[in-house]
Amino acid sequence: MPRTASFFPTLFCRESCDARELAELTRLATPIRFDGGQTIFREGDVARSAFGLSQGVVRLYRLLPDGRRQVVAFALPGDFLAMPLGDRFSFSGDAVGEVSICRFPREELKRLIQTNPGIMRQLIEFAANELQSAQDQLTLLGNGSAEERVVSFLVNWRRRVARQTPPSQAVPLPMRRQDIADFLGLKLETVSRTFAKLEQRNAIRIVPHGVVLMRPEQGALVAEGGGAS
Amino acid sequence: MPRTASFFPTLFCRESCDARELAELTRLATPIRFDGGQTIFREGDVARSAFGLSQGVVRLYRLLPDGRRQVVAFALPGDFLAMPLGDRFSFSGDAVGEVSICRFPREELKRLIQTNPGIMRQLIEFAANELQSAQDQLTLLGNGSAEERVVSFLVNWRRRVARQTPPSQAVPLPMRRQDIADFLGLKLETVSRTFAKLEQRNAIRIVPHGVVLMRPEQGALVAEGGGAS
DNA sequence: CGGCTACTTGACATCTATCAACCGGGGTGG
DNA sequence: CCACCCCGGTTGATAGATGTCAAGTAGCCG
Numbered sequence: 268m269p270r271t272a273s274f275f276p277t278l279f280c281r282e283s284c285d286a287r288e289l290a291e292l293t294r295l296a297t298p299i300r301f302d303g304g305q306t307i308f309r310e311g312d313v314a315r316s317a318f319g320l321s322q323g324v325v326r327l328y329r330l331l332p333d334g335r336r337q338v339v340a341f342a343l344p345g346d347f348l349a350m351p352l353g354d355r356f357s358f359s360g361d362a363v364g365e366v367s368i369c370r371f372p373r374e375e376l377k378r379l380i381q382t383n384p385g386i387m388r389q390l391i392e393f394a395a396n397e398l399q400s401a402q403d404q405l406t407l408l409g410n411g412s413a414e415e416r417v418v419s420f421l422v423n424w425r426r427r428v429a430r431q432t433p434p435s436q437a438v439p440l441p442m443r444r445q446d447i448a449d450f451l452g453l454k455l456e457t458v459s460r461t462f463a464k465l466e467q468r469n470a471i472r473i474v475p476h477g478v479v480l481m482r483p484e485q486g487a488l489v490a491e492g493g494g495a496s
Numbered sequence: 497m498p499r500t501a502s503f504f505p506t507l508f509c510r511e512s513c514d515a516r517e518l519a520e521l522t523r524l525a526t527p528i529r530f531d532g533g534q535t536i537f538r539e540g541d542v543a544r545s546a547f548g549l550s551q552g553v554v555r556l557y558r559l560l561p562d563g564r565r566q567v568v569a570f571a572l573p574g575d576f577l578a579m580p581l582g583d584r585f586s587f588s589g590d591a592v593g594e595v596s597i598c599r600f601p602r603e604e605l606k607r608l609i610q611t612n613p614g615i616m617r618q619l620i621e622f623a624a625n626e627l628q629s630a631q632d633q634l635t636l637l638g639n640g641s642a643e644e645r646v647v648s649f650l651v652n653w654r655r656r657v658a659r660q661t662p663p664s665q666a667v668p669l670p671m672r673r674q675d676i677a678d679f680l681g682l683k684l685e686t687v688s689r690t691f692a693k694l695e696q697r698n699a700i701r702i703v704p705h706g707v708v709l710m711r712p713e714q715g716a717l718v719a720e721g722g723g724a725s
Numbered sequence: 726c727g728g729c730t731a732c733t734t735g736a737c738a739t740c741t742a743t744c745a746a747c748c749g750g751g752g753t754g755g
Numbered sequence: 756c757c758a759c760c761c762c763g764g765t766t767g768a769t770a771g772a773t774g775t776c777a778a779g780t781a782g783c784c785g
Contacts, residue, residue, distance in 0.1 A: 673763075673764065685764095685765085685766085688764065689766080692765075
């Protein structure tokens with residue numbers, strides 16, 4: 268269990284960290300790697316496995332029959348990819364850049380969860396967080412202008428990324444404009460234009476694979492509360 | 497425990513129905529009534545209680561600082577109002593017409609849940625459903641036109657209502673246009689116009705406190721999958 | 726160096742929001 | 756019992772924001 272270490276600590280050791288439970292989990296986990304663009308699991312597939320993200324970024328999305336796409340969340344290291352309940356995936360996930368995954372056999376994981384109240388509690392908490400995030404996102408898509416959506420995305424993304432690699436002025440944006448657009452319910456041109464507008468206003472600076480959020484505007488930008496999963 | 501009966505069966509007896517657990521739950525529950533428009537709980541309040549809906553319809557919503565509102569869901573009998581986790585309500589709920597509620601003291605309910613795997617499982621399943629619904633709604637708000645949103649709402653609402661009072665051609669809409677608008681991320685005028693357009697097309701008929709969904713169009717209308725909580 | 730892909734920018738179309746007037750039913754008070 | 760008022764809903768005219776289509780630019784990889 269080499270690379271695995273970077274995953275468990277974030278996910279399971281936040282509060283209740285039982286050594287035995289952790290050992291069990293580690294025993295079940297199989298580490299896998301994916302290249303950028305590869306699909307990890309597909310909406311509708313029978314969920315034989317559950318996944319945890321160790322390294323990299325994963326976009327979770329749904330495809331509509333006519334090809335439209337809704338990105339449900341961007342996962343960061345420590346996040347679950349898909350809740351290990353329900354026997355089919357309710358969305359697809361693919362790698363944005365290289366990623367390291369922990370794969371769990373679903374049935375065994377399920378059994379482990381049902382017999383370990385500690386893990387069970389963690390799972391419920393995780394679900395509650397997800398729900399909260401989904402409702403934040405819902406509120407944003409229901410009421411926000413293009414600019415509010417983009418700003419909210421940047422602020423939330425920065426907060427989440429900062430948790431992983433603390434000190435850094437620039438916020439990396441490994442995903443494409445199209446991904447951001449599909450996450451925010453906008454078109455990529457609108458995202459691009461909004462970025463440009465924010466830059467003209469000196470709220471951000473656009474850099475090769477990310478943005479720099481400028482100090483002064485940050486306060487004014489906040490407004491919205493929660494955000495992505 | 498008189499009126500209470502109409503709540504528990506739907507919520508807790510769908511699958512695993514343990515007589516002892518049910519008895520415990522019933523012991524904790526206090527029935528309350530509210531008139532239309534009354535607020536049952538408020539976003540941000542400390543959640544001393546958890547609530548289950550016995551009769552009527554409740555709108556669950558968030559208020560943004562500038563007064564905009566996002567209706568997160570319309571609850572029907574058998575639904576939980578707010579997940580009994582987290583120590584503050586993450587949204588408000590108020591009665592649409594008269595409602596009957598079951599009130600649970602949160603701490604005791606929590607204890608009961610943590611010691612009863614059956615109830616725990618139910619709760620997780622409920623949370624998973626909620627999450628699924630939230631993501632459906634997210635997809636709708638992110639990609640749907642006004643008409644798609646309204647149609648999706650009507651179809652999903654009909655399905656949910658039908659579960660309660662099976663045979664009825666007309667779909668009751670006890671909530672106001674403004675509520676529907678805030679649920680769908682539209683303005684009430686747009687909702688009204690969309691209703692009118694659908695009626696002109698003979699897809700629906702607008703009746704005093706509801707609509708009738710016409711047979712032929714129904715097939716064409718479906719398109720979207722899931723929906724409200 | 727060439728070609729691909731992501732991204733940006735521009736002109737224009739479309740949709741929904743906005744502002745405002747109007748309609749109609751239910752309840753209240755005369 | 757009738758008239759009025761109030762509220763929710765509908766409808767119209769107009770404006771603003773985002774989507775659409777299309778061209779053009781920049782960075783990356785072979």
